Amino acid sequence: MRYAETGFNLEIDLTRGSIQRVASDQRLTALHLGGLGTNARMLWDLIPPEVEPFSPDNVLVFGTGLLAGTPAPGTNRTVVSAISPQTKLFAFSMMGGFWGPELKHAGYDKVIIRGKSPELVYLWIHDDKVELRDAAHLRGLGTMESQEVIRQELEQPGAAVASIGLAGENRVFFASIEQGRSSASRLGMGAVMGDKNLKAIAVRGTKDLNIARPAEFMRLCNEALQYIKVREKNPIKGVMPILAGLGSPAEMAVHDEQWHTENFVWGNARHRRKGFWTEDIQQKWTNTMDTMRTRLLSCHNCPMKCGASIAVDTRFCSYMMKCFSKLTYTMGAMSDLDFGLRIAQKATEHGVDAFTAPQTMAFAIELLEDGILSEKDFPGMPADSEGRFYYLLDKIVRREGIGDVLADGTHWAGERIGNGAPAYAHNNIRKHEQLPLKLGMLNPVYFLMYATGEKASITQIEGGFPQMPFPTRAENEAFTADWHHVPDDRFKRWFEDWELRGENSNPLYPTAEIASEIVHWQEMMHYIDDSTGMCAGLSSFPLKPPFQIHNLPALIGAGAGLDLDEAGLVHLTARNRTLVRANNIRRGLKRADEKPPDDHWKKRFPELEKKLLDEYYAFKGWNEEGVPTRESLHKLDLDYVADDLEKRGILKAPGAAPARPAAHDGGAP
Amino acid sequence: MTATRTRTVKTIKIDVDKCNGCRACEIICSSFHATPRYSSINPARARIRVIREPLQDVYLPVFAGEYTAAECAGRDKYTIDGKEYDECAFCRAACPSRDLFKEPDSKLPLKCDMCESDPTLDVPWCVKWCLAEALIYVEREEEGEPAAAVEDLDIGLVAIANVHGWPKVLDAVNRMAKKT
Numbered sequence: 001m002r003y004a005e006t007g008f009n010l011e012i013d014l015t016r017g018s019i020q021r022v023a024s025d026q027r028l029t030a031l032h033l034g035g036l037g038t039n040a041r042m043l044w045d046l047i048p049p050e051v052e053p054f055s056p057d058n059v060l061v062f063g064t065g066l067l068a069g070t071p072a073p074g075t076n077r078t079v080v081s082a083i084s085p086q087t088k089l090f091a092f093s094m095m096g097g098f099w100g101p102e103l104k105h106a107g108y109d110k111v112i113i114r115g116k117s118p119e120l121v122y123l124w125i126h127d128d129k130v131e132l133r134d135a136a137h138l139r140g141l142g143t144m145e146s147q148e149v150i151r152q153e154l155e156q157p158g159a160a161v162a163s164i165g166l167a168g169e170n171r172v173f174f175a176s177i178e179q180g181r182s183s184a185s186r187l188g189m190g191a192v193m194g195d196k197n198l199k200a201i202a203v204r205g206t207k208d209l210n211i212a213r214p215a216e217f218m219r220l221c222n223e224a225l226q227y228i229k230v231r232e233k234n235p236i237k238g239v240m241p242i243l244a245g246l247g248s249p250a251e252m253a254v255h256d257e258q259w260h261t262e263n264f265v266w267g268n269a270r271h272r273r274k275g276f277w278t279e280d281i282q283q284k285w286t287n288t289m290d291t292m293r294t295r296l297l298s299c300h301n302c303p304m305k306c307g308a309s310i311a312v313d314t315r316f317c318s319y320m321m322k323c324f325s326k327l328t329y330t331m332g333a334m335s336d337l338d339f340g341l342r343i344a345q346k347a348t349e350h351g352v353d354a355f356t357a358p359q360t361m362a363f364a365i366e367l368l369e370d371g372i373l374s375e376k377d378f379p380g381m382p383a384d385s386e387g388r389f390y391y392l393l394d395k396i397v398r399r400e401g402i403g404d405v406l407a408d409g410t411h412w413a414g415e416r417i418g419n420g421a422p423a424y425a426h427n428n429i430r431k432h433e434q435l436p437l438k439l440g441m442l443n444p445v446y447f448l449m450y451a452t453g454e455k456a457s458i459t460q461i462e463g464g465f466p467q468m469p470f471p472t473r474a475e476n477e478a479f480t481a482d483w484h485h486v487p488d489d490r491f492k493r494w495f496e497d498w499e500l501r502g503e504n505s506n507p508l509y510p511t512a513e514i515a516s517e518i519v520h521w522q523e524m525m526h527y528i529d530d531s532t533g534m535c536a537g538l539s540s541f542p543l544k545p546p547f548q549i550h551n552l553p554a555l556i557g558a559g560a561g562l563d564l565d566e567a568g569l570v571h572l573t574a575r576n577r578t579l580v581r582a583n584n585i586r587r588g589l590k591r592a593d594e595k596p597p598d599d600h601w602k603k604r605f606p607e608l609e610k611k612l613l614d615e616y617y618a619f620k621g622w623n624e625e626g627v628p629t630r631e632s633l634h635k636l637d638l639d640y641v642a643d644d645l646e647k648r649g650i651l652k653a654p655g656a657a658p659a660r661p662a663a664h665d666g667g668a669p
Numbered sequence: 670m671t672a673t674r675t676r677t678v679k680t681i682k683i684d685v686d687k688c689n690g691c692r693a694c695e696i697i698c699s700s701f702h703a704t705p706r707y708s709s710i711n712p713a714r715a716r717i718r719v720i721r722e723p724l725q726d727v728y729l730p731v732f733a734g735e736y737t738a739a740e741c742a743g744r745d746k747y748t749i750d751g752k753e754y755d756e757c758a759f760c761r762a763a764c765p766s767r768d769l770f771k772e773p774d775s776k777l778p779l780k781c782d783m784c785e786s787d788p789t790l791d792v793p794w795c796v797k798w799c800l801a802e803a804l805i806y807v808e809r810e811e812e813g814e815p816a817a818a819v820e821d822l823d824i825g826l827v828a829i830a831n832v833h834g835w836p837k838v839l840d841a842v843n844r845m846a847k848k849t
Contacts, residue, residue, distance in 0.1 A: 206713035214707035298691035303800035316726035
């Protein structure tokens with residue numbers, strides 16, 4: 001018997017219209033858990049590096065986390081993987097909501113989609129019955145609209161539906177996959193789905209999911225719930241509101257947006273607006289939220305209320321929102337919250353990433369203002385900022401006129417426009433738009449996370465270690481007093497020693513050695529979550545979460561029936577992390593790609609940054625180009641990766657002629 | 670004259686405004702009622718279900734009541750504060766008109782038992798797991814006739830007969846009895 005997972009995947013070939021239920025190899029669970037881990041293995045095996053994102057050979061995998069659907073609070077996530085049209089690298093975009101657990105109950109861990117359907121179709125999974133259905137009548141419909149139509153025509157109100165909108169159908173590079181409460185937004189997985197002519201996947205499942213060691217598993221779940229109750233009553237003092245509590249984050253519940261509006265940057269990630277948050281604004285925005293937000297919502301089996309029903313020109317709900325999409329449109333258009341919540345409704349229906357879309361629109365406006373684009377490029381565009389954003393959103397999702405260029409995101413649009421435009425795509429890492437944040441002094445921990453995060457999204461790597469020290473050592477010590485979440489006590493000392501100013505402050509402290517350890521820990525926690533399907537909001541993202549490195553091995557072990565201790569989980573996670581990197585290295589990722597935007601910090605230190613990267617690479621067991629060495633690959637049972645990288649000349653084969661002859665070679669007797 | 674006795678009525682008060690739609694109640698319910706206990710999860714077997722209509726902002730936890738063999742002749746639709754609740758939304762019965770509160774494989778009816786167990790729990794699991802406090806456990810004393818104790822086997826047989834009819838059940842019992 002398989003525990004926590006079902007032991008079966010669905011393999012769909014859209015070109016041939018074939019559907020197969022395939023037993024998965026249990027050994028892969030022991031090696032990679034599930035979710036991101038097994039997705040990375042699958043894409044390594046299935047997609048050679050020359051495959052283009054919009055090729056029928058690109059494989060789109062919906063992989064549920066190993067624990068998704070179990071009673072462990074917050075285990076509901078699905079990792080969507082394919083080669084990204086934007087970065088052309090291995091992508092993993094994640095969604096919570098209800099879709100993943102529903103798939104597990106239907107009897108499958110993953111849906112693996114290859115090929116390209118000749119006509120627009122949707123996939124309907126109802127326990128053992130799986131079929132491709134015509135979706136011609138859904139063409140052009142919004143994501144929420146499609147979900148409703150599908151549920152009604154199937155007469156299945158309980159079906160979970162993940163669908164694309166117009167943006168995905170038109171292969172907008174930053175198209176999302178939406179499923180109502182949640183979405184896989186980053187890196188253009190919606191575009192890959194659209195390229196495959198797959199409008200939606202609807203799932204309804206009524207089967208059991210088994211737990212290996214029920215009593216132990218439930219004890220850990222109950223402890224976590226108890227901890228959440230206590231933690232929610234004891235917010236962390238001295239940090240911004242969304243970091244005080246748990247959640248991914250609970251942005252929908254927060255009214256105080258001083259931190260975001262005054263520290264993040266507006267427009268095309270340019271303008272810092274100190275003093276923006278007046279009492280007037282606070283009153284107005286609170287009123288907007290109170291009027292338009294009709295309910296705080298959770299994902300499957302999670303007590304945190306990170307989402308909300310938002311009502312636009314209706315009384316109840318026109319879409320569901322979460323996280324920082326609350327502010328991205330508002331700040332991109334230099335407007336207010338009312339506008340932000342309104343346009344996000346249209347953007348959610350069209351299915352676009354709420355980080356990249358507003359950034360791209362603000363980029364276009366800036367190009368117009370600076371004369372690189374002209375009024376002729378925007379026929380019929382309104383004069384006001386809000387009107388312009390609605391206009392641009394429409395052009396982009398339809399790929400009309402300038403929208404066709406902008407639909408490729410700021411990097412590729414900049415390249416296509418030329419004439420100095422690439423410099424305006426200034427807020428990218430690996431061609432992917434970042435949070436609009438520009439700061440003063442380089443933070444070594446954040447430098448490494450921005451540079452090396454395989455997903456190129458800071459929120460998917462940061463977490464347990466505070467972003468900055470408290471004003472006094474006494475406050476640092478008060479913070480570490482109940483900080484049992486760290487791998488060991490050295491982390492407490494490092495944090496206690498950290499100062500806002502003085503000898504132990506940024507950029508020289510945390511030192512390269514310490515920063516490597518801190519980044520490694522935070523990243524590890526995300527990789528654990530991404531393979532178990534645990535939401536980061538209860539584990540890797542917030543400070544002092546209920547799930548951490550000391551209780552997760554037992555939870556995973558008891559749920560899935562694995563013999564897993566802390567060292568084992570650390571080792572397994574390093575394997576998954578390295579395999580994700582190997583996918584990218586094989587696709588051409590270079591050290592030169594590993595850098596934060598040039599203007600992310602005002603004060604930069606090229607030599608220190610080089611040292612940080614050198615030290616971190618060495619710590620990870622990578623060579624100076626950032627390629628995992630054969631020795632470190634061997635330790636992680638990834639010899640097949642080493643063989644492949646050697647065959648391709650990315651790693652030097654042992655005994656092969658050195659690239660450059662050593663100096664003494666010529667003078668040997 | 671019949672003596673009345675005080676009995677304890679256990680119930681769950683539901684505050685739909687507080688429901689965050691997470692379905693933790695369904696999960697822990699199906700987990701608690703699994704055999705062995707907590708060994709599996711399946712919301713389709715849960716004796717509490719959250720009826721959800723996200724675009725109507727309807728989140729309505731309903732827990733399973735008595736089985737009824739017949740469908741209602743007339744069904745109700747409720748509009749409360751502008752929200753339309755589907756017919757049968759508030760009804761707790763497992764009945765022929767819908768799939769709700771039936772075991773997915775045997776189609777036998779499910780009924781909330783307030784997590785009756787030994788030792789007795791202070792509150793049912795769904796209430797304990799509802800951190801949103803949409804579910805509140807209430808006990809009250811009522812005067813009335815105590816119900817006669819019914820054997821487990823009787824309850825089971827009646828449930829099966831309700832689905833298949835007595836003739837079929839008697840046939841099966843006779844047939845199987847001959848084999849033993």
